[in-house]
Amino acid sequence: MATKASRSAARLMMAPAVILLLGWMLVPLIMTLWFSFRTYLPLRGGDKGWTGFDNYVRFVTSSSFWPAVQTTLIIVVGVLIITVVLGILLAMLLDQPMWGQGIVRILVIAPFFVMPTVSALVWKNMFMDPVNGLFAHLWRLFGAEPVSWLSDAAMPSLIMIVSWQWLPFATLILLTAFQSLDSEQLEAAEMDGAPFAKRFFYIVLPHLSRAITIVILIQTIFLLAIFAEIFVTTGGAFGTRTLSYLIFQRVLESQNIGLGSAGGVYAIILANIVAIFLMRIVGKNLDH
């Protein structure tokens, strides 16, 4: 891309993709913005005109707003902690030479290929069902009272389901990071008198820091928007109503598109704040 001609040719070639992407993003974004300033109740009179910032005020002053933000953050942070910690352990295990390595690696990655809806259904019906689920059977085997997971421990269950889905992603990225670690560095540290734990904290973890930041960044973006898992399991009940689920309820259950759109705009702002914040950390970490 050195000459003027090749630069303009490159722009021309990229134009269709850029225009398509922009259209894809801009049209819904502008529509959301437009609706958020209007009273729009499809089953109760349709578009009733301009309301200014009423929807925005109503959305944040509603009693469900702050709990929803809190729920979202708990899920995001919980899943991040679980996937990163378990991801590091699993990656460390998978990095060891062992029998059947190829198959084990594929099995570990498999959950990532299961659609969120399907995996949530599987968890709900196969594992967490208080009557027929595997956990219920296991509990009874030890003479304990089966737990009704999705109502009595809804948040931990939800975090578990989502973590299960995202663990392969974290493991995979961390595994490649592990494999790029120069084994001579570990040997040098061993000769320098660092026992296993110190080698891990002084050599391995700093080496993984980049990969961990990337895992956190990408997962956060997706976790802020999880929906199918909640829809299928608890339907937003038992304290599992996240911001995105709240928006869904405002639009479809309350049939208030204006209010939902205002929530959508808040969600966009929140996601961007998080993204800018994370990008900074990543930028710092990718510098060296």
Add this chain to the structure above:
Amino acid sequence: MGQIELKQVTKSFGDVQVIPPLDLTIHDGEFTVFVGPSGCGKSTLLRLIAGLEDITSGHIEIDGIDATDLVPAKRGLAMVFQSYALYPHMSVRNNIAFPLKMAKMDNAEIDKRVNAAADVLNLADYIDRRPGQLSGGQRQRVAIGRAIVREPSAFLFDEPLSNLDAALRVGMRMEISELHAKLGTTMVYVTHDQVEAMTMADKIVVLQAGVIEQVGSPLELYRAPRNTFVAGFIGSPKMNLLTGDEAAKHDAHTIGFRPEHIDVVESGGQWQGTVGVAEHLGSDTFFHIHNTGVAKILTVRAIGDVSLKHGDTIHLTPRASEMHRFDAEGLRIV
């Protein structure tokens, strides 16, 4: 102290025996070089001494104490790796201080030793930089610095100069030799470069396929190679090895002349041939000579700039007193 003894040491990877039973003593304060072709087991042997690989059978003693089952950190040895293996996220200072921190030394003592090492190796100017911001030669110095602060009983080097350019290599070679003279610590040095071996070593160990072919001082190896392998490996360019009639004349299976022991004469030499490639180094000229009737190619060194061109006829006289004779097994005939 830093006496290392290997007794009947073997090493196998799976079914493949890389090191057949091997005995070797490295004396305190000696600069020992392991040299041999690629894949002959030099690194493996060094890693066995370091404790980074478990030996399959045999014993390793360090300063008279059985170290066979000691973990690397407890052997009191320091290693400099080919890739330097510096810790990329730590500054030069922290890299060098790392082994001392692991030994839980107090900070004042750590500072003292790190500064002393930095002085010896001229690291002071970039002590706060990260390894990524250093040149190859500077990284090499940091790696050596990290080794010397521990005050080990012996240093192990695995081809430490092979990533450096030719000029820097010569410089670092001198520095390591000087360091050895200054510290007087045992050093074990692996290389496949026989010039490095000749210039640095007190004692050279020539290896082939895990077997020690000969142990001796550089000049012993040069003057009296024990077999044809050592004869061909030590010395640059390689010794000319002749078989057949020419060797039979001297009651040997193979005879050898080093290129510097064959004289170029005006006329009437013992052998004649045509000049092939001529390498003019200024101080010497190396001729590759064809059609001599005694060997496919002979290499000959002429002092100074001799003006013979490609295709010219050359007359040669080998110095009989400098002849090496070998029997059918390739062993030297005394």
